[in-house]
Amino acid sequence: MAAVAENPTFAEPAPTKKGRAKKALKPKAVSSNEANIAAGAVPEPSPVASPPPENSAGKENHGSLSLKKKKRGAAKGKQQASDASYFEKQLQEMQEQLEKLKIEKEQTEEMLKAKEEQLETRDREQEKLKTELKKLQKIKEFKPTVTFPLGIGIKDMEQDKKEKKKGGKKKPSPPYVLWCKDQWSEVKEANPNADFKAMSNLLGAKWKSVTAEEKKPYEERYQAEKEAYLKVAGNEKRELEAMKLLEDEQKHKTAIELLEQYLLFKQEAEKENNKKTKKEKDPLKPKHPMSAYFIFSNERRAALLAENKNVLEVAKITGEEWKNMTDIQKAPYEEIALKRKEQYGQEMEAYKQKKEEEAANVKKDGEEFMKLQKQEAMQLLKKKERTETLIKKEKESRQKKKNEEKIVDPNKPKRPASSFLLFSKETRKCLAEERPGINHSTITALISLKWKEISEEEKMVWNEKAAQAMEAYKKELEAYNQKLAAENKDENKDN
Template sequence: MKSSKPGAKSREKLQMELKKLQKLKEFKPTMTFALLGDKEQDKKKNGCSEKKRPPPPYILWCKDQWNEIKKENPEAEFKAVTNMLGAKWKNVTAEEKKPYEEKYKTKKEAYLLIVAKEKRESEAMKLLEEEQKQKTAMEVLEQYMQFQQEAERDNKKKKNKKEKDPLKPKHPMSAFFLFTNERRAALLAENNGVLEVSKITSEEWKNMTEKQKSPYEKMAKKNKDKYMLEMEAYKQKKEDEATNLRKEEEEHMKLQKQEALQLLKKKEKTENLIKKTKENLQKKKQNKEDKKKSDPNKPKRPASSFILFSKEARKSLLEERPEIINSTLNAFISLKWKELKEEERQAWNDKASVAMEAYKKEMEAYNKSFAATMEQKTEEQIY
């Protein structure tokens, strides 16, 4: 049955293609394929086959008929010959076309088999390449892990090895080694090897008497005593260095503690200063707010004698010098105030005292009225 929905055929084709692809992915080659050259690989990648596509029946027929047409029309060009062949092909019967069609069919089948084989081989090669890549990656990883382990072992060995102190006194030689050192040069001069020298010296040492050994033993003892003294001095030096280092560290720690304490003190001071400044600012702000909230009917304090003088002097100076700066103006006023005679200054003082007397009377009256209002308010609150 034909599907009624549009695009059903295309969907079926897609499903078929997907199934083919899945089969190709599951394909596992059982034989190794020869590696292709670069050009051949490019051909395979591009989907080009080594074998050429077979020509259709018309082309096969044209090949057979070409020579005959050319004999009949020797002067005809390529285009004219092709036109003649095309016209003639139209008149060819189905029976005459049949052998060419069969020939084309067989060639096409062979070609398709080759193409399918090449496709399978290319897919197999891809899978092989992927497997090889994975194998090489695993090998490289194993090698890297081994290298890392060896490096870690080497590092551990290096850490475990203690560095020799060049200032440390060398251990003295024993009496036997002193004897061998003395005999070595003579024995080597006799063309004896190192092993032979050691054998000869050991035999000679065994056969020596206590009297013969005594000078070497005395020398060895002397060297050992010297070594012991040097070692004691070396150990003492090391201990002193360690104690000095500890002291330096302790002093450094003390200094660090002192610096830390100083920093803390500074921090506390700065915090206190900040706190005080904040409090002062808050107080000033509060005072300003209190002043704003103060009673508008309260009498204002009168100006002093200097302020009264400065107001008048300011007007006259500004009329004389309109471009004068405020700071210079204040300086001129203060100078003029200083230059005033006692009589003139007294006049200003009298004005200020009169204003002050008036202010005091106003304040007395205000205080009385304020007290009365407050008393009234308290009574109202009580009752």
């Protein structure tokens, strides 16, 4: 027992996991068998029958734990890797969303800017419209006093045109139509049941058989009518052209007058506001007569006003009195009203007659003025025609001079041919002799090929020939120019 107490045995501590610090295990209580074995009192068991040592079991446990640890570590690593990839994906998605939001923000900002610009432009346009409206309102107040002399003339011309179209001269009928008019009744008597188409066919067949002598009077008649019609139409056309010219001039004048008046009006409008005036009545026009009731009320008004009655009371009293009056009492007032009405009718007739006379005089004045305008317009047209003829003559003279300048003097020396042209003349003859049926285009192509193939020495020969011809040309040209100068001097002396 003492031995057991002196040498106590402790169990080996269990293997701990890596990376984790654990507290040391407490020593186990030693059993009685173990103590006896240690003292030698109890024999040790045989090695075959004995169980495996505790160290081997610990090792096996340690290996299994390390495998588990590895598996757990691998699983953790995989989980961490998957978590990292998941977070990366989330980050990418968040970044994409942020970019989209930025783009949307930029777009909204641009839209807002565009809307602001639109609003600004609208405001500007509204301001412009307001200013224009103010100007138009001011222009409405402008009342020009310019007379338009062409207004009456143009209206008269339009009326004349309408009247002429209704009962004026028509285009002359051709000889065949004139002949048909004469022959229609005869053919109709011979063929009473024939319709218009049949009649036209019969007349056409008959016209073919008519001789030239029989056709002659109709042709002469047509020619005479045509000449008369063309004369009238030409005069009308000429008058219209003249009137247009005059109208343009007068428009220019009236425009200047209007501008001057408008400027004056603008100055006055700035100083003071113009007030609208009522339509002026004609003072010469006779006034409408009063009725019988009004004659009675005028008589009674003075007496009623003397009794300190107001206007409404006077009107009521007179109205009631007039209603209560008998026909005999009303008769004198009605007689006065009738007499005045007859007098008014006579005065109105005289007034209307006077107005008609004035209108007729105005019309006559307008017609006379129109005649004067036509004369003035014709003068303007003649002036225009003269200027046009002068311009035409000047153009023709210039054209003649140009044509004369274009005419080349046959004695003037001609410019010599180049080296290639001299070569082509010679080779063309040779090729034509060698190939009699050859085309012109093929000859030119062959000449150009030969010119390219020949040597520089051969080309120099042709260049020298061309240079000699050019020198001769220059000498001839100098002599020709000297001769021309001498001739011009002689002509000037003679003149």
